[in-house]
Amino acid sequence: MTNQTERWWDLLSVSLFLAALITVTYRLADTRWTDNLEIVIGLAFIGGVLGLALGYSRFSSQTVGFFGLIFTLFFVTWQLGELTPSNYIWLERLWLLGDRMWQNLVLFLRNQPLNDSILFLTNMALLFWLVGISTGYQLTRYGKPWQGLIVLGIALVVIDLYHPPLAQSGVATALFAVLALLLFSRMNYLKHAR
Structure with a gap:
């Protein structure tokens, strides 16, 4: 196990x-490209916090x-399942979610128009979740959050390019x-201070 003092925790x-x-x-x-895009905010934040905690932990990389x-x-x-009607039990919600995703994936692969934005929402949720959890982990475990920040910067540029101008x-x-x-x-300062 790695010594806890080797972690890069800095508030x-x-x-x-x-x-x-x-x-x-x-x-x-803010683009409002589809309904329920705000779930990405919560997922990214939770992913970032969990990534920070996992990076600070003593667990091995495999664990x-x-x-x-x-x-x-x-x-x-869980977050995508919350978008289904609440009068269903969770097993039915998961079934409905899977069915929606499957039907949209088939339409997408057949190059037909989609009426449901679940694939886009799932991709954005996964993208920002993975960036949050992996960058948080890299920040506290190795002090190198750069790959995730580059992905975030590219995502921001793409969002600005494809969204109508706002003030x-x-x-x-x-x-x-x-x-x-x-x-x-700050990371440069911390590396030189060590």
Whole structure:
């Protein structure tokens, strides 16, 4: 097992990372490309916090990967299942969700128009969940959150390119850039202080 003192826990770095993650997911939800995009915000935040906790833990990389898989299956399915009618029991909700996804996947593969946005919503939920959990893990375990920040930056650029201009669209990009630069500076300072 690895010694606990080798972890990169720093409250300011954690706060900057979570703020950058939430900034991008809020910008995505602000587009209103589909209903219920706000679930991505919650999933990204929960994923980021769990990633930070897993990175700080003494678990081996294999054990962390197993827990990450279990958390992913639980939280993403739970949030997507909440979008089904609440008068069904959870087993029926999961069945309805799976059926919706299967029908839309078949239509997508046949190159036919989709009337349901469940595939897009699932992809966005998985993308930002995985970025949150993996970047949180990389930040506290190795002090290297750069891959996740690059993915978040690319996602923000794509969102800005494909969303009609808003008065505040540049605010999210500027805020993300400042947060990423502050995180880079803080991590650089911490590496030199060690």
